[in-house]
Amino acid sequence: MTAALDVRGVTKAYDTKVAVDAISLTVEPGEIFGLLGPNGAGKSSLIRMVMDIIRPDSGEILMFGRPVSPDAKDKVGYLPEERGLYQRQRVGEILQYLGELKGLARHVAARRAERYLDRVGLLEVRRKKMRELSKGMQQKVQIAGILLAEPDLIVLDEPFEGLDPVNRVLVTDLLRECSGRGAAIVLSSHRMDQVEAMCRHVFLINRGKGVLSGAVETLKERFADSAVWLEADPDASGHPLVERAQPGGRGLKVWLRPGATPEQLLAALVSGGSRIRRFERALPSLDDIFVRVVGLPPGEAPP
Amino acid sequence: MRKAWIVARHEFLVTVKRVWFVIATFVLPLITTGIGLGMWWVGHRTVEASIQTTRQKPLGVIDEWGGLKNDPPFEVRTFTGTKPAIEALQRKEIGAYVIVPPNYLETGTVRAVFMRLPSIFTAQRPLLPEGFDKWLVGNVLSDVDERRVARAKAPLNVDTTYLDVEGLPSAETDKTVVKRFGTAMAFFVLLFMTIFTSSHYLLQGIAEEKENRVMEIVLASVTPGQLMLGKLLGLGAAGLLQMAVWVMLGIATVLALTVQLFLTPATFLLCLAYFLLGYVLYGSLMLGFGALGTNLRESQQLASVWTFVAMSPWFIQLALTEAPQGTLARVFSFVPFTAPQTMMFRYAIDPKGTPWLDIVISIVVLGVSTVVALKLSARLFRAGLLLYGKRPGVREIWRWLLAARS
Numbered sequence: 001m002t003a004a005l006d007v008r009g010v011t012k013a014y015d016t017k018v019a020v021d022a023i024s025l026t027v028e029p030g031e032i033f034g035l036l037g038p039n040g041a042g043k044s045s046l047i048r049m050v051m052d053i054i055r056p057d058s059g060e061i062l063m064f065g066r067p068v069s070p071d072a073k074d075k076v077g078y079l080p081e082e083r084g085l086y087q088r089q090r091v092g093e094i095l096q097y098l099g100e101l102k103g104l105a106r107h108v109a110a111r112r113a114e115r116y117l118d119r120v121g122l123l124e125v126r127r128k129k130m131r132e133l134s135k136g137m138q139q140k141v142q143i144a145g146i147l148l149a150e151p152d153l154i155v156l157d158e159p160f161e162g163l164d165p166v167n168r169v170l171v172t173d174l175l176r177e178c179s180g181r182g183a184a185i186v187l188s189s190h191r192m193d194q195v196e197a198m199c200r201h202v203f204l205i206n207r208g209k210g211v212l213s214g215a216v217e218t219l220k221e222r223f224a225d226s227a228v229w230l231e232a233d234p235d236a237s238g239h240p241l242v243e244r245a246q247p248g249g250r251g252l253k254v255w256l257r258p259g260a261t262p263e264q265l266l267a268a269l270v271s272g273g274s275r276i277r278r279f280e281r282a283l284p285s286l287d288d289i290f291v292r293v294v295g296l297p298p299g300e301a302p303p
Numbered sequence: 304m305r306k307a308w309i310v311a312r313h314e315f316l317v318t319v320k321r322v323w324f325v326i327a328t329f330v331l332p333l334i335t336t337g338i339g340l341g342m343w344w345v346g347h348r349t350v351e352a353s354i355q356t357t358r359q360k361p362l363g364v365i366d367e368w369g370g371l372k373n374d375p376p377f378e379v380r381t382f383t384g385t386k387p388a389i390e391a392l393q394r395k396e397i398g399a400y401v402i403v404p405p406n407y408l409e410t411g412t413v414r415a416v417f418m419r420l421p422s423i424f425t426a427q428r429p430l431l432p433e434g435f436d437k438w439l440v441g442n443v444l445s446d447v448d449e450r451r452v453a454r455a456k457a458p459l460n461v462d463t464t465y466l467d468v469e470g471l472p473s474a475e476t477d478k479t480v481v482k483r484f485g486t487a488m489a490f491f492v493l494l495f496m497t498i499f500t501s502s503h504y505l506l507q508g509i510a511e512e513k514e515n516r517v518m519e520i521v522l523a524s525v526t527p528g529q530l531m532l533g534k535l536l537g538l539g540a541a542g543l544l545q546m547a548v549w550v551m552l553g554i555a556t557v558l559a560l561t562v563q564l565f566l567t568p569a570t571f572l573l574c575l576a577y578f579l580l581g582y583v584l585y586g587s588l589m590l591g592f593g594a595l596g597t598n599l600r601e602s603q604q605l606a607s608v609w610t611f612v613a614m615s616p617w618f619i620q621l622a623l624t625e626a627p628q629g630t631l632a633r634v635f636s637f638v639p640f641t642a643p644q645t646m647m648f649r650y651a652i653d654p655k656g657t658p659w660l661d662i663v664i665s666i667v668v669l670g671v672s673t674v675v676a677l678k679l680s681a682r683l684f685r686a687g688l689l690l691y692g693k694r695p696g697v698r699e700i701w702r703w704l705l706a707a708r709s
Contacts, residue, residue, distance in 0.1 A: 053522050070306075070526050078523035084516035089317060100309045101524035142520070 002065040004029045004153045004184030005050065010059030012045055019045040021208040022059070027184045027201075029152070032175065034199035034216075035188040036286070038294050042208040043188045044081050047157055050186075051078050063153060074103040077146035081157040081188075085130050085142060091117070092126035095145050102149035109148070116144040119174065135162050143171055147178065154178060155186045160194050172198060192287040202286065206294050220283040223292065226256045231278035232269060241265045251278050306525045310533020311540070318504055318541040328545045332552045356398065357417065357430045363388045363400025368407040373441045377432035385416075392418045399430060408443070480652075484624060487651035490574045491617070491644055493546065494581055498613050501542025501582070502589045506606055508538050509590065510599035527685035532677070535586045570654060574647045576666065581643030584673045585609055591680025594687030595700065616644040627653040636665045639672030 005027040012020040020042045027033040037043045048054045050061055052068045063072045085094050092113055099109025117123045120140040125133060133141065139162050146154065154175070160168050175198065179185055189195050195202060196216060204212035212219065230236055231251035241260040246253050256265060266279055284292075318324055361378040364371065365388060380397055382388040388400040402414040415431060437456050444452045467473040512518045521530060589606040596602030616623070622631050627649040635645040642665045650657050683700065 048519075051519075051523050052526075053519060070529070073524055076523065078520070080516075080519035080523070082516045082519055085520070086317075086511075086517055087515055088321075097309075097313050098520070098524070100313075101306060101521065145520070 001029065003027060003062070004031075004064060005186065006062040006065070007046070007050065008060045008062070010046070010049060010056045010061060012042075012049060012054065012056050018208050020049065020056070020205075023205065023208075023210050024059075025203050025210065025213065027153075027186055029184050030179055030182045031201060032179050032185045032187060032199045034195040034202035035186055035205065036190065036192070036195060036202055036290060037188075037205040038190065041205045043205055044157060046205065047078075047080075047155055047186070047188060050155060051076070051080075074149070075152045077102075077149060077151035077154040079142060079146050079156045079159055083142055085138065085145070087131040088129060090127055090129055091122070091133070091141055094130065095126075095141070095148060098145040099148050102151070104149060112148040112150075113144075116148040117141070119147075120144045120170065136164060136167060139163060140167060140171070143174070147174060150178075150181075151183060153184045153186070155188075157188045158190075159187065160189065160191055168194070192285065192290055196286040204290065204293055212289070212293050216286065219286075219289060223284045223289045224281065225284070226258075226260070226262075227282040228254050228256070228262050228265065229278055229280040229282050230254045231276070233275045233277075236265075236269060236274065239265070239268065241268060250280065250282075253282055304529075307529040307532040307536065310521075310525060310530055311535075311537035314508060314534055314537030315540050318508075318538060319544065324541065324545070328548050329552075332549050336552065353419075354430060357419065358398060358432055360398035361396070362432050362435070363391055363397040365400065365402045367405050368403045369405075370407070370445070371403060371442050372445055373438065375432075375438045376434045377438075388416070392416070401431070403439075413439070483652050486570065487624075487648040488620075490578065490647045490651060491620075493550070494578050494644060494647070495613055495617075497542055497546050497578075497582060498585045498589075499610060500545055501539045501586060502593075502606055502610070503603075504538040504542050505534060505586060505590050506593040506596075506602045507599060508534055509593050510596070510602050514598070528677075528681040531587065531590055531681050531684045535583065535590060539582060539586055567654070570651055573650055573662070577643040577647045577669070580666070580669045580673055581613075584639065584643070584669065584676050585613055587673070587677045587680040591676075591683035591687075594684045596687075612640045613644070616641045616648070620648065623648045624652060628656050628658075633661060636661055637668055639669050642669045 003026045005025075007023055007025045009022050009024050010020055011018065011022050023042075023046060025033075035043055035046070045054065049056045050063075050068070052070075052073065061068050063076065066072060092110075095113035095117065096106070096109045099112055100106060102109075104112065114123060114126065117126050120143060122137060122140055122144070125137065125141075130138060130141070143159065146156075156175075159171060159175075163171060172194070175185055175187075187195060187199060199216060201215055202213065202219065203210060214222075229248070229250040229252070230245075235252065236242060236254060237245035237252065241257055241264060243255045243257045245255070254265075256262065262279075262281060266276075269276060269279075361380045362375075363380050363382050365382050365385065380391065382391070382400065385402070388397070391397045392400065399415055399417045401416070404410070404412065404414065407413065417430060440456050441452060444455055447455075463477060465473040465475050512521070525533070588609050592609070593602035593606040596605050616635055619631060619635065622629065623635075623645065626632060632645060632649055635641040636649065646657075646662065646665045650662070686699075
């Protein structure tokens with residue numbers, strides 16, 4: 001299957017500062033792909049190169065197997081970080097214009113504008129001017145404007161910024177729907193919880209370099225300590241297999257001694273007559289991994 | 304091209320639907336023309352009435368010279384001294400009186416006495432009755448034969464003939480040249496004003512998109528070149544529409560009344576070609592430079608340099624009129640920034656004398672320069688579009704211009 005997006009060794013420098021340094025990544029159709037990184041890591045520069053707004057100094061970017069071209073842009077939806085819409089124009093007219101720019105016929109664009117405004121719960125504001133809408137509503141109009149062309153590749157830079165929890169769920173559902181019909185989604189964010197909830201694959205970029213990539217579950221395994229979440233009676237903090245313990249959100253987090261396995265601890269607790277309510281491998285969150293990797297000194301490789 | 308067209312239609316419709324566009328296009332010229340004409344009419348009537356009250360009454364004459372023998376073509380009351388003349392003025396029986404002194408033949412001076420305040424307008428026009436000077440000439444030459452008197456009164460009546468290069472009488476007359484000059488000026492002013500008006504809309508459009516942060520969303524669908532072309536066409540059309548309405552509402556009427564145009568189909572087509580090429584050249588340069596500003600004021604400052612360049616041929620219009628095929632005119636015709644204005648002028652003034660080679664060279668130079676300007680401006684436009692809050696330095700601009708692709 002042809003990748004929706006294939007970035008090959010892309011580099012971009014501004015004067016002497018290298019913003020993006022030999023980045024390569026692949027996004028498959030139907031995949032929700034998380035692009036993570038601290039502020040100023042080079043995410044937006046990379047995205048702008050994908051969108052052909054700035055040009056890479058070297059490397060190649062393929063969309064659906066072909067170099068980025070003006071025609072290919074019709075199949076791509078893009079929500080930039082620096083975003084806004086014409087404040088003095090009517091919502092419906094703006095969306096129709098955005099649809100037309102994506103190659104939709106005028107009447108189709110008008111119909112889709114209504115449909116997608118309805119999807120984000122804003123059909124009644126279609127005749128209002130943009131400036132009359134709240135910030136959150138404007139954000140939803142922008143998302144409707146991207147989805148109405150039903151693109152095959154959707155690139156979103158911090159899409160949840162400015163949305164309340166209810167609308168975050170609404171947008172998440174919409175994006176899952178797009179992925180369900182085969183659209184590839186690139187989600188750039190520093191909201192780890194959202195990325196973790198939505199993405200199968202993530203790519204972590206720091207100081208312009210790709211420092212970590214892979215499936216979320218694999219990465220969690222890779223960064224997992226030898227620890228478990230335990231809720232048991234009596235408390236197992238003094239057990240000989242346990243090195244140390246610390247209470248947390250899911251009970252007691254227990255670190256095993258070197259060489260000990262969770263299975264050994266479980267067997268020992270059961271045979272010792274403990275009543276166990278929870279026994280779960282303690283995998284790190286993306287947040288933990290992010291902090292651990294980004295916190296590394298420059299040049300040092302993650303585990 | 305289709306996307307540029309969509310951008311153009313959107314920009315045009317959005318602009319012409321704005322309340323201020325409608326007011327500026329239709330209401331303001333009506334109000335200004337109405338107020339202007341009204342004030343002029345009231346003022347004119349006051350001046351005329353003031354002059355007529357003096358001129359329509361009999362003229363008092365004190366002939367100290369003794370040579371005023373002929374009958375005047377206006378009503379006269381003769382006085383022998385100033386006192387009765389002043390009394391007649393006070394009683395408003397006469398509008399003014401004149402004293403023709405004994406040494407009139409030596410000095411030519413006649414003293415005129417009015418009972419009114421001098422004013423700037425009446426000072427420009429003689430308040431004495433019509434034909435007063437000719438009546439004096441008739442009296443001076445009372446013993447000379449009538450035909451000589453007539454020649455003394457109107458000694459020069461030039462009947463000019465212009466020959467073409469083959470020595471045959473040319474169809475050109477002084478009157479047609481005046482019309483040609485009017486035509487040349489009309490095209491010149493129209494091009495300049497269109498560039499000026501449209502540039503305002505172009506820069507406003509760019510500044511607005513930058514301020515609203517909508518630029519990057521639009522650039523996800525169109526190339527900077529398409530966006531620039533679309534804006535150039537759409538906002539240019541809005542500017543042209545406004546100009547057309549203004550011309551139709553007022554300026555054309557005034558022009559048609561005072562200056563008659565000389566417009567052949569060839570002149571019109573050629574001037575139209577220069578007009579459009581000139582507009583695209585200047586419009587793209589203004590957009591490219593305007594995109595480098597971070598707000599409307601800065602964009603206008605950056606783009607204003609082109610307004611001055613566009614105006615430069617204005618300063619050589621005397622040379623263009625007098626020697627439309629001279630070296631200066633030809634040099635200005637081959638410089639792209641001055642070619643449209645200069646060639647429109649040259650061709651309108653002297654269509655037969657303008658060599659076809661000059662027209663072809665200037666159009667080729669202009670066409671190539673327009674394409675180059677569009678490409679370079681698209682580079683500046685692309686680089687400038689995403690600049691928020693920071694104005695680029697000259698080195699940076701130079702690097703963008705040299706960038707491999709646009």
